[in-house]
Amino acid sequence: MHIILSRKCIIRKSNLSKKNMYIAHGPISYITNEIIQKKRISKLSTHEKSVVMILSILFGVLPDVDLAILSMTNTPVFLHHKVLTHSITFYLLIWIFLLLFFQILKKILNKEGRKTFNENLFTVVHYSFLIGTLSHLFADSLFSSLRLFYPLKTEINILGRVLEKNYFASFLYSPSFAIEILSILIFLMLLIKRYIKNFKYVKYFLYTLIILAISYFGFTVYTNQNTYNMPPIVKNGEEQLDIDFDGVQDIYDIDTNNDGVINIYEYDNIKGKEFVESISNKTYLTTTLKNRWESIKFKYGAFSSYRVVSQTYLEQNLSLEPVLLNYVRKRDKIQTYSLQYSYPTLIYEYAKENGYLTIPNYELDSGKVFFILQNDKLVNMGILIDETNFVVVLEGDRRLVRHTKDEIESTYPNLIIKVLNTH
DSSP: OOOOBOHHHHHHGGGGTOOSOSSOHHHHHHHHHHHHTHHHHHTSOHHHHHHHHHHHHHHHHGGGGHHHHHTTSSSOGGGGGGSGGGOHHHHHHHHHHHHHHHHHHHHHOOHHHHHHSOHHHHHHHHHHHHHHHHHHHHHHHHHSOBOTTTTSOOOBOSSTTTSOBOSSSOGGGSHHHHHHHHHHHHHHHHHHHHHOSOTHHHHHHHHHHHHHHHHHHHHHHHHHHTSOOBOOOEETTEEOSOTTOSSSOGGGOSOTTOSSOOGGGTOOHHHHHHHHHHHOSSOSBBOOOOSHHHHHHHHTTOBOHHHHHHHHHHTTTOOSHHHHHHHHHHHHTOOSSOBOOOHHHHHHHHHHHTTOEEOOOTTTSTTSEEEEEETTEEEEEEEEEETTEEEOOOTTOSBOOEEOHHHHHHHSTTOEEEEEOOO
């Protein structure tokens, strides 16, 4: 149950809102351009092909220039998929403008200029811009919600509702990362085939890597479909990343409602009970981190006991992690990004320090967090449903199920159960 809270782990939480492509947009643009404009590109000189390759890569990453632009404005960077630079309309207008520009340029160029910038090159570059930018938007819309027709607020998400974002799995363990690696490998294969001699000596190596990438994609899809992946909070057709408009993304916000009450006190245990009842149905992978396979499942987002608790709060848009991090930083006066604490321990210590640990009243405390103690030490935790049903991950569990009190007592002799009661 020990979780190391390093800077990397904290940043990883942003995967909930952004689990899209990073460096593969350029290669994807190049591959798509080569396929669509194969005949036109074949008529170019070697020098011109190199120019088109560079431009197609640049066009593929162009929409993400908004990350730099937004950093200089009042709009938070995490909203960059919701602004003009991720709109099909925007790039169609630029494409039309480029068409007019190229027509004017062709008329004013002299004979030497027309020889250097010939008609076919203009056409290839012109369409490369459209292909590159639209391939970027298409790739992003596979896993994220985009306002493709900005300023309309309608958001498009092609696969995001099939492969939702796991709150606990980092980008490296997601289907989008597998697609990114696959795209880069195909790009390298095309590049080496065009510019390197004796391509046959490396093609089998590249083919092997591509097969491995495809297999890895299949594995990530399997884990994605067998772990709980949180649907986004949608209001009036818009995905909500910052519901109180305070500039702090909700997964980092200790007070997502901005009402002066931190998240841990906003929890509705009735909604919590309904949620854990819906997920404890032998569908989702669990982990106790007892061996290598358990550790692998953990990395890919399987439920641990603490994750059940965290996800239950998150379903109400109440992220626990920023509350706990804020608590321990103030308590221990920490001035570093590397923290060697576990979230289960922190939430228990928070409850104990503030006097929120009570003996369970099974009728009133349904849906609340419970702690399993032995000799006043935390050994496990979960969500209480009623006197005979507890949602907790025990050793030997493969999928998330409900456990009886007898099953828990047989696992932890001489236990004491306490409930987190913040009301």
